[in-house]
Amino acid sequence: MATKPQPLAAVHNHETYLSQGIPSASSLDPNPLAQFSRWFTHAQDNPTDVPEPEAMSVSTVDPATHIPSTRVVLLKQVDDRGFVFYTNYSSRKGRELFPNNNDDEDPAAPLAQGGYASLAFYWRALHLSVRVVGRAEKVDPATTRAYFNSRPVGSRIGAWASAQSEVLPSGTRQELEDRVRDIERRFGVPEGTATGSAVVDAGPGAGPGGVEGSEARDVEIPVPPFWGGVRIVPFEVEFWAGRESRLHDRYRYTRAEGDEAGQWTVERLCP
Ligand SMILES: Cc1cc2nc3c(=O)[nH]c(=O)nc-3n(C[C@H](O)[C@H](O)[C@H](O)COP(=O)(O)O)c2cc1C
Known part of the structure; x- marks a missing residue:
């Protein structure tokens, strides 16, 4: 018979979440990427309260076992197509997103389309959270190079x-x-x-x-062939705003997967 698990850590407080809420769908931008950038800019404007708004969890799934895994990475850009972070394409997440990854990939070849991923942001001081579900693609090599060169040596x-x-x-x-x-x-x-x-x-x-002496700073270091940007192109984005008694506001945007020109449907969800 299984033994009863013994608690090693526990939480006994009941946090109250009181954001401004989302009064109605009409207060949201029809495009979730534009809506995200509104909230993100608001978080960035409050660096004392939200020290690292770009920290997000990224979940991927092993295509063979269907076992998920999650880790924290830094959002580096939101563009009109999706959410961009940088990583090692041969890492666990890289292999799960791009199982047919080839380190010798021709940089001129069409951008590799990858598997599904899910992102989550939580800005505690603002009592706001955003979730994203989408499909990964590799960022073009020129964009990766520009970002890589901007990093400290x-x-x-x-x-x-x-x-x-x-x-x-x-x-x-x-x-x-x-x-x-x-x-x-x-x-x-x-x-x-x-x-x-x-x-x-x-x-x-x-x-x-x-x-970082000038000698080190000026040195040319090529981009490792196994490293670069990943863009998560969303087909589902949810905005969560904390309210009293756990009666939070949730709005979910969805569109058909792969239909980037498609209309977004916006629906309010029960908390
Ligand atoms: C705050 C924070 C930011 C991070 N940013 C990145 C990042 O931008 N890219 C990255 O590859 N790993 C980043 N990491 C490390 C990842 O969490 C993870 O350890 C690493 O990517 C390996 O994950 P994997 O083995 O699941 O592929 C960050 C970790 C923390 C805690």
Whole structure:
């Protein structure tokens, strides 16, 4: 007989959610991406209350086992097609989204269309949340390159050095840092730039600790072939606004999958 589970952590408070609510569908933009950018800009305008509004959970599904997995990533852009984040295409999420991914993919080839994904944002101080369901596609290589080049050099080195989601055979941080050193040497970046231990000639008073000297900043580092942007093109977007007694406002936009020119249907859902 199964034993009764013993609680190891529990929550006893009852939070009250009191946003301004969503009075009616007519107060929403007919396009959920425009509506999202309204709420997102509002969250960005309140950095003390909402320190990282771009943090979102991304759920993917293993196409063979149908087992889902969720992790947090950073939204980098919302465009008129969808929600963009950057990752390693060979990671668990990358493989689940693009199972036929090919690292040697021709950058001029049509953009790879991927599997389904779901996103969730929660802006606690505003008592607002947004959920998205859509289909993944790879961002075009030029956009990925522009974003990659805007990242600090340490993050660019890190993208090369981390075989994201793979086991480190030795189980040590040293192995990861050794890989970082190899990549730094390969691209002529001062050793320790990515791990913050480089001593670079960045002027008087500068010392170790992650200083990005001009020598490191100016270096050309190509985009790893296994890394880039993912756009989630939605066919369902839900806006949730917390109200008293759990009687929250929920509005769901839906359109036919793959019909990007299609009309959105907006419906109020029970909380
Ligand atoms: C706040 C935060 C932001 C993150 N941003 C990203 C990101 O933008 N891209 C990314 O690949 N991983 C990001 N990560 C790491 C992921 O949560 C995850 O550990 C990693 O992508 C590997 O996931 P996977 O093995 O399921 O593919 C972030 C983690 C946190 C906590």
